[in-house]
Amino acid sequence: MQSLANISEIVANFNCNADTASLKSFGSGHINDTYFLKNNDAIGADYLLQRINHYIFTNVPALTDNMCLVIDHLKVKVNATDPAKADKEVMTLIPGRDGKYFYQDKNGDYWRLCHFLSDTKSYDVVETEKQAFEGGKAFGKFQCMLADLNPTLLYEVIPNFHNISTRLAALQSAVEEDIKGRVNAVKTQLDLISQYAEAMQYFQQPEQQALLPKRVTHNDTKFNNVLLDSNDEAQCVIDLDTVMPGYVAYDFGDAIRTIINTTVEDEADMDKIQLNFALFNAYTQGYLKEAARFLTEVEVNSLIMGVLLLPYMQAVRFLTDYINGDTYFKIKFDGHNLQRAKAQLRLFELLQADKDHLHNTIIKQTESIKKGAKLAI
Incomplete structure (x- = not known):
């Protein structure tokens, strides 16, 4: 926790009217301090102040440029239909007194400030089909509004992030x-990862890369990155650090990773990890309601591969960090990253077993929306 003196010095560099004595930690993010x-x-x-992890996000100015480009584009889209909603449905960054949307302190740490959206909430675990549907609608609308933004204008914040x-x-x-x-203790997990390594490189296959368009994507679509109203x-998609060029299936897959799981992503009891098909159906319906406006047929068919890839990839990342000594993700106890990896691999196995059913659901819902809304894909 930062001292009030330090926070006062930091906040003084932004064009704001913050009460630094009210400082308290906020959120459950793995990377930045909020x-x-x-x-x-x-x-x-009110405000949210974030210390940006510049060891992970090594080019904060370029990251900030990405965020500003995306925020400006989204605000133009919302303003065109309902100007009163622009500051509610899109994040608002607070400029510094030097005109920049970040501040670097004397210790080399980077900070940014944004408006806090009151009367909103987020969920680490989805509780209802309505929440799942609304989350899908939010990310689908986010992608749809950015579909006409040239992805080459954005800096690749973390190269090969989903490679x-x-x-x-x-x-x-x-x-x-x-x-x-630590390797001898994780042989079972390494063997499972190796078993599916070739199949999971679908998006690196030249034939797929030739067909799939790059879009401006969020790249961190955990459900708690959607704010819901009362x-x-x-209401709003948040945490835009990782907006950059990517495939829509990455965003869809990461969202499903957190939607379909019946428990938290670091569950210790593997028996508690099950698939909630009702929430999957609801999220997919909400997502396609918005995203079907721009998705190509090839992209629709790739969504199931995103569903499989993201928990698999997250397991690889957690396990790598565990073996390396827990240097990337914040941990709450020894072995936390290994527990996370085990949970994600269990989720992957369940999804792999039901992939045909899940894929058919995506296709049927797409066809239904095309028919009902007369949308050409």
Whole structure:
């Protein structure tokens, strides 16, 4: 936790009216540190202050440029239909006194400030079909509104972020170095990862890359990155650090990873990890309701591969970090990353077993929406 003196110094560099004495930690993110601040003006918007992890996000100025480009594009789209909703449905960054949308302190840490959206909530675990539907609608609308934004204008914040070939190579390097002597304890997990390694490189196949268009994608579509209003209706997509070029299936797959799981992503009891098909159906319906406006047939057919890839990839990442000594993800206890990896592999196995059913659901819902809305895909 930062001291109030440090926070006061940081906040003084932004064009805001924050009460630094109200500082408190906020959220459950793995990467950045987030704090809530009240506005000194009782009728003004409160704030979220974030320390950006510049060890992971190594080019904060370019990352910020991405965010500003996407936010501006989204606000133009919302303003065109309902200007009153622009600051509710899209994040608002607070500029610094130097005009930049970040501040670097004397310790080299990077900070940004944004408006806090009041009367909203997020969920780590989806509880109802309505929540799932609204989450799907939010991310589908997010992608749809950005479909006409040239992805080459965005900086690749984390190169090869969803490149499973690169992730597997990193895992192999960790295994070979075994700096913490942990490899012998994870042979079962390594064997399962190896068994599916070739099949999971679908998006690295040249024939798929020739057909699938790159889009501006979120790349971190956990359900808690959607804010819902007091009626559990979608309001705003948040955490835009990783917006960059990608495939729509990555976003869809990562969202399903958190939607379909009947428990938390780091569940210790493997028996509690099951598939909630009702939530999958609801999310898919909400997503396609918006995304079917721009998706190609090839993209629709790729969605199931995203569903399989993302928990598999997340397991690879967690296991790599565990073997390397827990240097990337925040952990709450020894073995946390291994527990996460085991849970994600269990989820992957269940999804793999039901992939045909899940794929058929996606296709049927797409056809239904095409027919009902007369949308050409």
